[in-house]
Amino acid sequence: MANVTLRNVRKTYPGGFEAIKGVNVDVADGQFCVLVGPSGCGKSTLLRMVAGLETVTGGEIDIGGRIVNQIEPADRDIAMVFQNYALYPHMSVFNNMAYGLRNRGMKEAEVKTRVDEAARVLELTAMLERKPRQLSGGQRQRVAMGRAIVRQPKVFLFDEPLSNLDAKLRIAMRVEIRKLQRRLSTTSIYVTHDQLEAMTLADILVVMNGGRVEQVGNPLAIYEKPATTFVASFIGAPPMNLMSIRSDEIKSQLSGSASEAGILGIRPEDFVITDQTPAGGVALPLTVEAIERVGAETFVYGSRAQDEQRIAATPGELPPGEVIVRIPGTESPAIGAKIRVAVVRNKLHLFSGDGRTRIEA
Amino acid sequence: MQKQAIFQSKLLPYALVAPQLAIVLIFFYWPALQAVIQSFLLQDAFGLSTTFVWFENYIELFKDPAYFASILRTFFFSFAIAVSSLSFALLLAVMADKPLRGSMLYRTLLIWPYAVAPPVVGVLWIFMLHPSLGVLARYLRAMGVDWNPLLDGDQAAALIILAAAWKQISYNFLFFLAGLQAIPKSVFEAAAIDGARPMRRFWTVTFPLLSPTIFFLLVVNIVYAFFDTFGIIDTMTRGGPGTSTVTLVYKVYSDGLLGGNLGSSAAQSVILMIMVIVLTGIQFRFVERKVTY
Numbered sequence: 001m002a003n004v005t006l007r008n009v010r011k012t013y014p015g016g017f018e019a020i021k022g023v024n025v026d027v028a029d030g031q032f033c034v035l036v037g038p039s040g041c042g043k044s045t046l047l048r049m050v051a052g053l054e055t056v057t058g059g060e061i062d063i064g065g066r067i068v069n070q071i072e073p074a075d076r077d078i079a080m081v082f083q084n085y086a087l088y089p090h091m092s093v094f095n096n097m098a099y100g101l102r103n104r105g106m107k108e109a110e111v112k113t114r115v116d117e118a119a120r121v122l123e124l125t126a127m128l129e130r131k132p133r134q135l136s137g138g139q140r141q142r143v144a145m146g147r148a149i150v151r152q153p154k155v156f157l158f159d160e161p162l163s164n165l166d167a168k169l170r171i172a173m174r175v176e177i178r179k180l181q182r183r184l185s186t187t188s189i190y191v192t193h194d195q196l197e198a199m200t201l202a203d204i205l206v207v208m209n210g211g212r213v214e215q216v217g218n219p220l221a222i223y224e225k226p227a228t229t230f231v232a233s234f235i236g237a238p239p240m241n242l243m244s245i246r247s248d249e250i251k252s253q254l255s256g257s258a259s260e261a262g263i264l265g266i267r268p269e270d271f272v273i274t275d276q277t278p279a280g281g282v283a284l285p286l287t288v289e290a291i292e293r294v295g296a297e298t299f300v301y302g303s304r305a306q307d308e309q310r311i312a313a314t315p316g317e318l319p320p321g322e323v324i325v326r327i328p329g330t331e332s333p334a335i336g337a338k339i340r341v342a343v344v345r346n347k348l349h350l351f352s353g354d355g356r357t358r359i360e361a
Numbered sequence: 362m363q364k365q366a367i368f369q370s371k372l373l374p375y376a377l378v379a380p381q382l383a384i385v386l387i388f389f390y391w392p393a394l395q396a397v398i399q400s401f402l403l404q405d406a407f408g409l410s411t412t413f414v415w416f417e418n419y420i421e422l423f424k425d426p427a428y429f430a431s432i433l434r435t436f437f438f439s440f441a442i443a444v445s446s447l448s449f450a451l452l453l454a455v456m457a458d459k460p461l462r463g464s465m466l467y468r469t470l471l472i473w474p475y476a477v478a479p480p481v482v483g484v485l486w487i488f489m490l491h492p493s494l495g496v497l498a499r500y501l502r503a504m505g506v507d508w509n510p511l512l513d514g515d516q517a518a519a520l521i522i523l524a525a526a527w528k529q530i531s532y533n534f535l536f537f538l539a540g541l542q543a544i545p546k547s548v549f550e551a552a553a554i555d556g557a558r559p560m561r562r563f564w565t566v567t568f569p570l571l572s573p574t575i576f577f578l579l580v581v582n583i584v585y586a587f588f589d590t591f592g593i594i595d596t597m598t599r600g601g602p603g604t605s606t607v608t609l610v611y612k613v614y615s616d617g618l619l620g621g622n623l624g625s626s627a628a629q630s631v632i633l634m635i636m637v638i639v640l641t642g643i644q645f646r647f648v649e650r651k652v653t654y
Contacts, residue, residue, distance in 0.1 A: 073553045
């Protein structure tokens with residue numbers, strides 16, 4: 001049981017590359033913290049620094065009231081689940097889980113009790129004598145989890161543990177991990193690039209970009225009030241529509257301080273197809289370019305009337321001028337049709353022109 | 362899966378393997394057959410008459426205590442060379458596996474000795490350890506070691522083992538390094554988090570995971586020590602002093618070409634040939650199936 005505090009943590013590689021540019025995060029005892037961000041944002045590096053696998057070049061990492069910057073991974077009382085599981089291929093499932101206990105000189109009887117208990121929880125009892133190569137991906141993943149929980153550490157660290165599993169298993173394991181963590185109430189730090197995984201698992205969500213923390217907080221709070229355009233477009237699928245407010249078409253519809261903002265963001269699900277314009281809200285005429293019907297909902301890809309630049313907050317986003325609208329699965333406008341969509345006032349997200357600050361109207 | 366190639370003509374496949382077959386037949390089976398025939402013959406001292414003596418050459422050989430001594434010596438040499446070169450190469454590989462600056466440079470340097478021909482290896486070590494010429498020999502004597510491998514059989518044997526093992530280190534190093542790099546880094550990291558100190562990590566994780574490589578190299582090194590040390594022995598000691606560095610291969614040469622006993626020499630070659638076949642058989646049986654950890 002411990003809280004984890006990162007104080008102005010930095011990592012600069014010998015070549016001068018700054019991977020982590022001063023990160024402050026406070027994870028309370030028993031909380032599930034998820035680090036999320038695009039690849040290369042430094043989230044894995046940060047986790048490995050907490051584990052002690054990477055040196056800390058600035059700031060402090062505090063686990064349970066003890067600064068661990070100079071402490072060996074073995075002595076930090078943490079357990080880690082790796083992306084490729086990192087099981088010992090030459091050891092049986094039992095020995096894989098027992099290894100960390102035996103290294104610490106635990107009595108064999110106690111080792112057996114703990115491993116058997118973990119195996120029971122993870123439904124691995126029938127496989128204790130097997131070697132990792134005789135297991136499926138999901139079973140290997142559970143062994144990796146078992147290896148972490150038998151140690152009863154202060155902190156669990158997860159480095160994209162589900163990314164090697166297929167989609168169905170990933171969802172099942174996601175739920176398992178959450179249940180297990182709730183029951184053990186062990187402080188956990190979990191790295192992922194999957195925003196859905198991040199949203200569903202986190203008590204506290206840390207959105208990272210380019211070695212910096214963009215926003216920290218409760219996942220729903222972040223979803224409802226993204227602090228920057230990066231967070232706005234990264235959290236939520238499909239991403240939030242971001243539009244420049246330079247054009248008169250949008251500017252004229254906004255009142256007061258809102259018209260001073262640089263970027264307007266609207267989530268696809270906040271649009272309604274209607275001829276009305278709600279008071280203080282925004283309406284846009286669109287030409288339907290493409291339709292994606294996924295059953296429960298339909299995604300409409302529309303283009304704006306005039307050649308408006310859509311602000312690309314992250315690379316590889318939608319082409320300029322394109323807007324995504326999410327409507328119920330029962331509706332399906334024809335391709336090429338002209339529609340009009342509207343959003344109510346309190347569903348508008350306003351950001352400064354550089355996208356770095358949120359503006360509350 | 363269709364693995365067999367289909368040829369229109371019946372002759373083409375034979376034509377395609379013919380060159381390879383011709384080489385093997387002329388340069389291996391023909392001399393091997395000659396050796397087998399020769400091993401059943403006995404020549405008089407002047408080479409004027411030859412008699413067919415069935416297995417007499419073999420029987421003589423197995424009655425000869427010198428031959429048994431040579432077998433034992435060869436086994437001891439092989440064991441000593443294999444163990445010392447394997448362990449030293451593993452030590453170097455583990456150190457070179459660390460992500461340090463200039464690793465490409467020193468890895469390349471460590472691989473170089475393999476390019477040196479065995480007789481040259483012999484000459485190199487003679488320059489260092491020859492009792493009157495050697496640089497190191499001086500220091501050894503200065504330290505009070507009575508160093509004279511030209512007279513002391515044990516020292517001569519040590520010299521051969523040293524030179525032969527040194528030559529093989531590069532080869533082993535290369536395989537160990539490749540083996541180490543094939544183990545995912547995260548396995549070592551997991552072991553570090555699991556509280557295993559470096560030495561324990563080596564013996565419980567690295568070593569077992571390298572065991573297929575170790576077994577493969579063990580066979581290769583034994584074959585090397587058996588058959589490829591001729592050049593080193595010939596340049597360094599010529600089997601001496603006395604017969605203290607005469608291995609089985611060297612005995613084939615000295616009995617046949619120097620001693621003129623062609624029949625016995627041929628019989629010894631045939632025995633060696635059988636040993637090679639057995640060793641290769643072991644290698645294929647186990648290495649092909651992979652030693653499983």
